[in-house]
Amino acid sequence: MDIQKITEVSPHLVDLENIDDCPGPYCMSFGFDLKSLVRSIKSIGLINYPLVIESRNAMLTVITGYRRILALKSLGREKIPCRIISKSQLSPLECLLLNLHDNLATRKLNEVEKGMVLSRLTRWTPKTKILEKYMQLLGLPSHDPTLHFYIRLEEEMEKEIKEYLVQGRLSLQSAKMLLDMEQDARHQIFNLISNLKFNINQQKQLIDYLNDLIHINNKSTSQLLKEGPLQAIFSGGQLNNPQKVKAVLHFLRTKRFPSVVSAERTFRKRISRLDLPEGSRIAAPPFFEAPNYRLEVIFKDGKELKEKIEHLSAERRLEDLGDPWKDPA
Amino acid sequence: MTRCKINKVLVEEGAYGHALTDRIISRLPGIPFQPLKNDEPGTGKETLHLLSYKGEFLKSCPGTREYICCGYQILNVGTNCPLDCSYCILQSYFNQPNLRVFVNLEEEIERVLEIIDGQPERIFRVGTGEFTDSLAIDPITGFSDMLIPIFSRRKNAVLELKTKTGQIERVLNSKSRDRIIVSWSLNSPYIAAHEEHRAASLKKRLEAAGQCQSEGFILGFHFDPLIPHPHWEDEYLKTLELMDKYVDPKGIIWISLGSFRFMPELKPIIRKRHPQTCVLNGEFIVGLDGKMRYFKPIRIDLYAFMRENLEKWHPNLGLYLCMESDDVWQNSLGWSPKNTLGLRRYLDNRVVEIFK
Numbered sequence: 001m002d003i004q005k006i007t008e009v010s011p012h013l014v015d016l017e018n019i020d021d022c023p024g025p026y027c028m029s030f031g032f033d034l035k036s037l038v039r040s041i042k043s044i045g046l047i048n049y050p051l052v053i054e055s056r057n058a059m060l061t062v063i064t065g066y067r068r069i070l071a072l073k074s075l076g077r078e079k080i081p082c083r084i085i086s087k088s089q090l091s092p093l094e095c096l097l098l099n100l101h102d103n104l105a106t107r108k109l110n111e112v113e114k115g116m117v118l119s120r121l122t123r124w125t126p127k128t129k130i131l132e133k134y135m136q137l138l139g140l141p142s143h144d145p146t147l148h149f150y151i152r153l154e155e156e157m158e159k160e161i162k163e164y165l166v167q168g169r170l171s172l173q174s175a176k177m178l179l180d181m182e183q184d185a186r187h188q189i190f191n192l193i194s195n196l197k198f199n200i201n202q203q204k205q206l207i208d209y210l211n212d213l214i215h216i217n218n219k220s221t222s223q224l225l226k227e228g229p230l231q232a233i234f235s236g237g238q239l240n241n242p243q244k245v246k247a248v249l250h251f252l253r254t255k256r257f258p259s260v261v262s263a264e265r266t267f268r269k270r271i272s273r274l275d276l277p278e279g280s281r282i283a284a285p286p287f288f289e290a291p292n293y294r295l296e297v298i299f300k301d302g303k304e305l306k307e308k309i310e311h312l313s314a315e316r317r318l319e320d321l322g323d324p325w326k327d328p329a
Numbered sequence: 330m331t332r333c334k335i336n337k338v339l340v341e342e343g344a345y346g347h348a349l350t351d352r353i354i355s356r357l358p359g360i361p362f363q364p365l366k367n368d369e370p371g372t373g374k375e376t377l378h379l380l381s382y383k384g385e386f387l388k389s390c391p392g393t394r395e396y397i398c399c400g401y402q403i404l405n406v407g408t409n410c411p412l413d414c415s416y417c418i419l420q421s422y423f424n425q426p427n428l429r430v431f432v433n434l435e436e437e438i439e440r441v442l443e444i445i446d447g448q449p450e451r452i453f454r455v456g457t458g459e460f461t462d463s464l465a466i467d468p469i470t471g472f473s474d475m476l477i478p479i480f481s482r483r484k485n486a487v488l489e490l491k492t493k494t495g496q497i498e499r500v501l502n503s504k505s506r507d508r509i510i511v512s513w514s515l516n517s518p519y520i521a522a523h524e525e526h527r528a529a530s531l532k533k534r535l536e537a538a539g540q541c542q543s544e545g546f547i548l549g550f551h552f553d554p555l556i557p558h559p560h561w562e563d564e565y566l567k568t569l570e571l572m573d574k575y576v577d578p579k580g581i582i583w584i585s586l587g588s589f590r591f592m593p594e595l596k597p598i599i600r601k602r603h604p605q606t607c608v609l610n611g612e613f614i615v616g617l618d619g620k621m622r623y624f625k626p627i628r629i630d631l632y633a634f635m636r637e638n639l640e641k642w643h644p645n646l647g648l649y650l651c652m653e654s655d656d657v658w659q660n661s662l663g664w665s666p667k668n669t670l671g672l673r674r675y676l677d678n679r680v681v682e683i684f685k
Contacts (some may be wrong), residue, residue, distance in 0.1 A: 007381055040368075176597070177597070180597060180600065180601060207544050212602070212609065212610070215600075215610065216610045256612075257612045257624070258612070259624050259626065259627060260614065260624050263626070264625075286614075286615070287614035287615065287616075287624065287625075288625055289614060289616055289617055289625060290617060291654060291655065291656045317345065323625075323626070325625075325626040
């Protein structure tokens with residue numbers, strides 16, 4: 001059948017119970033909200049008829065219109081008009097492409113849906129063609145590791161994590177990091193993220209620290225998370241979730257970067273001992289990597305500035321200030 | 330294992346007709362070769378990919394202005410390497426892991442020489458070991474046969490062949506010695522055994538170095554990347570003991586020290602390709618150039634320890650730091666070239682001193 005003539009197929013009334021309501025091999029919808037579609041159909045009826053194809057056991061498989069069918073089912077409809085294609089009229093790849101183009105024309109696919117498309121395409125299309133043509137269609141770089149990641153996202157990632165991702169509560173980078181972990185570790189870390197509601201930046205830090213510590217200490221995630229100080233934070237009734245998140249990250253950072261944290265602590269301690277004029281601040285460069293420290297003085301006029309400079313130059317302990325890993329001069 | 334195993338040769342269209350292509354194929358009897366197609370599957374470290382390179386063959390080392398760079402020139406003879414070091418930055422540089430050899434080098438070397446000969450007052454320190462190992466596939470490419478005599482004749486250039494292998498046969502067969510530096514990347518025995526997969530053992534590397542030295546070659550060494558690991562001081566001392574056993578320090582032009590640094594994108598690649606590695610265990614911070622590097626006092630400790638013990642061996646080894654800041658130089662080596670120009674002068678002077 002000429003795929004261009006698909007719109008010429010006349011609709012027939014079909015029993016909804018005869019349509020398979022699993023997404024099937026051609027549909028690529030994930031993490032959607034039916035409410036607005038239900039409202040629309042309720043108000044003005046079904047405008048575009050779903051396209052279905054005959055499959056085994058006299059059931060029909062959805063090619064396009066999967067969400068519309070779910071919406072109609074939720075409205076309690078029993079029969080709906082559909083355009084029906086026989087199995088011999090379209091190849092599986094053509095069905096898949098019909099759905100893909102139908103979706104691409106009307107909305108932006110989320111990351112999981114992109115994974116669904118790519119995973120399904122691999123069954124019928126050579127990898128080079130997917131890389132050259134379809135990655136670009138999906139707005140992705142034609143890059144083998146990217147393709148591999150999206151396929152794994154669809155095929156290996158747990159549904160609850162996918163949902164968190166498409167809701168924008170988990171970054172794609174964190175999803176990648178989680179996907180590279182053992183399933184058990186992934187579960188535990190995800191539970192921690194979702195229970196304490198780590199934000200996007202905090203998630204990345206958490207996964208990074210835990211992943212490193214698992215390797216460095218040769219411990220499992222559950223062994224790490226069972227450590228006394230972390231358990232105390234988790235069960236700390238006086239802390240709210242944001243405070244718990246901060247405390248967890250601080251504990252893990254101290255464990256992962258003992259020298260850095262110790263240097264920061266020493267620096268803060270040395271600064272706190274100084275008698276600095278009000279409105280003055282001494283800051284270290286990030287990670288003490290750049291050679292220079294910074295002094296900030298807030299003043300309202302030259303007279304006040306002069307006073308503050310005199311105050312500063314009278315502070316003898318300033319001479320001891322330097323890299324915190326060195327003994328004071 | 331140091332012998333490079335090739336099981337397939339892919340030839341890009343532009344690579345046919347070059348004499349080097351024919352010679353490489355003739356050196357691999359029984360190995361299938363085929364034209365490269367776009368969807369060529371199964372490429373990897375055992376696939377030799379011959380191509381005519383369209384870019385510049387001589388490039389400055391991609392140093393960053395935030396740290397002091399040695400001003401090295403890279404002669405780009407190919408990319409990737411049959412060795413599989415867990416820390417290798419090439420893992421994130423290039424998409425394809427196959428061994429790419431630029432078969433038009435023989436035709437293009439003239440342009441490189443024009444650049445060198447056109448600036449007789451400048452010293453060109455040139456190396457082939459930045460994007461590949463200089464000698465790992467030399468038995469197949471024979472690059473040393475061509476490059477050694479060419480560079481040996483020049484008074485304002487040196488050629489450094491840097492390797493982790495013991496593949497020195499072709500180098501030793503050369504009649505030229507002047508202006509050629511054969512260098513080895515060294516590490517602790519632990520890192521060499523656990524992280525430098527497919528590279529020669531330290532003993533074999535240093536035996537090869539000793540052999541080159543006894544045959545009249547000047548040597549260089551590169552402790553890069555230095556990696557703190559359990560008992561690293563004792564481990565690096567073992568390497569220094571081996572150096573003392575096989576090499577005369579008076580014939581060394583320079584020894585560089587660099588600590589492990591990497592673009593953040595490399596981390597997941599290393600984790601995936603080398604799950605047992607220890608190279609990611611250190612305390613890394615984001616450096617001024619955006620690369621991950623060890624927290625400064627850790628780097629200073631590494632360099633200061635190496636300096637102290639290398640200088641006990643010999644006081645004039647041409648020690649220098651690779652991509653470090655002025656204060657790290659001062660605090661670890663006790664002096665600083667201040668900037669890239671200063672380090673260039675220092676190394677150029679080493680060239681003048683050694684190749685009088």
